[in-house]
Amino acid sequence: MKPIITAFEHSPDRGRGLARDMRVRWALEEAGVAYDVRLVSFAAMKEPAHRALHPFAQIPTYEEGDLVLFESGAIILHIAQHHAGLLPGDANARARAIAWMFAAVNTVEPPVLDLQVAKFAEGDKPWAAERMPLVRERIRERLRDLSARLGDADWLDGAFSAGDLLMIGMLMRVKPSGLLDEFPNLAAYLARGESRPAFQRAFAAQLAVFTAHA
Amino acid sequence: MKPIITAFEHSPDRGRGLARDMRVRWALEEAGVAYDVRLVSFAAMKEPAHRALHPFAQIPTYEEGDLVLFESGAIILHIAQHHAGLLPGDANARARAIAWMFAAVNTVEPPVLDLQVAKFAEGDKPWAAERMPLVRERIRERLRDLSARLGDADWLDGAFSAGDLLMIGMLMRVKPSGLLDEFPNLAAYLARGESRPAFQRAFAAQLAVFTAHA
Known part of the structure; x- marks a missing residue:
C-alpha cells in the first residue's frame, strides 16, 4: 500500500x-x-x-x-x-539510534527553532540584534557537545541510522547561520548525509x- | 536486571x-x-x-x-x-501513541522551553517584559490545538499511553505560567495524570x- x-x-x-x-x-x-x-x-x-x-x-x-x-x-x-x-538489527544499537532521534528533535532542535523565531517572528523587534548572540550561543553549546561525541566517526553510532537522518536534518537548518563553520567535523557530517543517493x-x-x- | x-x-x-x-x-x-x-x-x-x-x-x-x-x-x-x-497492543494505535510522544517533545515542548529561557536565562534583560507576551502566545497556540483535539476525552487516543505521559510532563511545566487556566480540559487532563498511583x-x-x- x-x-x-x-x-x-x-x-x-x-x-x-x-x-x-x-x-x-x-x-x-x-x-x-x-x-x-x-x-x-x-x-x-x-x-x-x-x-x-x-x-x-x-x-x-x-x-x-x-x-x-x-x-x-x-x-x-x-x-x-x-x-x-534506517535502524540496526541489534536491539541495543536500535535503542541507541532511537535515542539519537530524540536528541535531534528534543535537545538540538529547540535552540535551532529559537533562531528561526528570532529571525522571522522577532526580527523586527527592538531587541533582535542584542538578543541574537544569546540565541546563537545556545545552539553553539549543543553543536560543541555533538561535535565532541561525533569525533572523526562517519555517523553517530556505527552505521547510518534514522538518528543521523534527523540530526542531519537539524544541521541543514543550522547551516545558513554560519555556525557550522566552527565545527568542521559537523560540516563534513552534514555533507556526508547530503551526498547519499x-x-x-x-x-x-x-x-x-x-x-x-x- | x-x-x-x-x-x-x-x-x-x-x-x-x-x-x-x-x-x-x-x-x-x-x-x-x-x-x-x-x-x-x-x-x-x-x-x-x-x-x-x-x-x-x-x-x-x-x-x-x-x-x-x-x-x-x-x-x-x-x-x-x-x-x-505504556503502549497499546494494536500496531496502528501504537504508532499513534508514539506520534503523541514526538508531538510532546518536538511540537509542544519547544515554546515551553522558550518560556524557561525567557524567565531564567533572559529574565534580567531589557526586553524581558516586552517579549514575554510573545513567548506566552506561542505556547497558547499549541495549547489551543491540543485542547481542541483532546475535547472531553480522558486521554489523547484511547487508553492512557506514553504519549499522555510525556504530554502531561509538558503540562506540568506549563502550569506555573497560569496558561492552563484558559483551557479547563487541559487542566483536568493534567490532574487526571497526576492522580495516577x-x-x-x-x-x-x-x-x-x-x-x-x-
Missing part, C-alpha cells in the same frame, strides 16, 4: 529542503518505499479536514491505509520499524514542487 | 517534578519496573564519566546491563516497548531526593 504524505504547496524555504517533509521523503527513499504526495496550501492546512490528520495544523502527515500519523519523528520511526535501512532523490523531489509552483 | 537512572543531586525545581527524571520514574512505575537512582551533582554532570553516558551532559540517563541510553523520550519508549502498560509514587520518590538533600 503506497503511503501518502503531505507537503507545502508553496514551501517558505523555497525548495531548500528545510521543510519537514524533506526528512520523511529522505527516510522513504532510504527504505526504498514509493510514496505519493498531496500538496496543501497554508489556508487548507488550517481547515478541519487537515486538522483531522494533524492536530497542530502542520505538515507532514502520513497516511497508509487506515493509519494516519503526524510528527516527522514518529513517521520516520514508523518507516524505520517496518523497512530495512537517497538524500539527493528526496531533495530533488521537494525542489521540483517548488519549481513547478514558482 | 534492575535499570539505573541518573537524577539531579540538587534539582533546581526544588522537587516539583519538573526535572526530566520525573518522566522516566513515572514510566518505570507505570510499567512496574523496580529501578535504582544514581544522583549526580552539576559539577559531575560535566565530567567525562557522565558525558560518556550523556553526550549533552544532562540527566536522566538509563543503564541496563550493556545498554546505555540518554533522552527521556527514548528511555520511555524503550521501557514501553519492553513492558506492558504510578505518578504519585514517582513524584514522591523524586521529592524525597530533594527533601533529603535540602
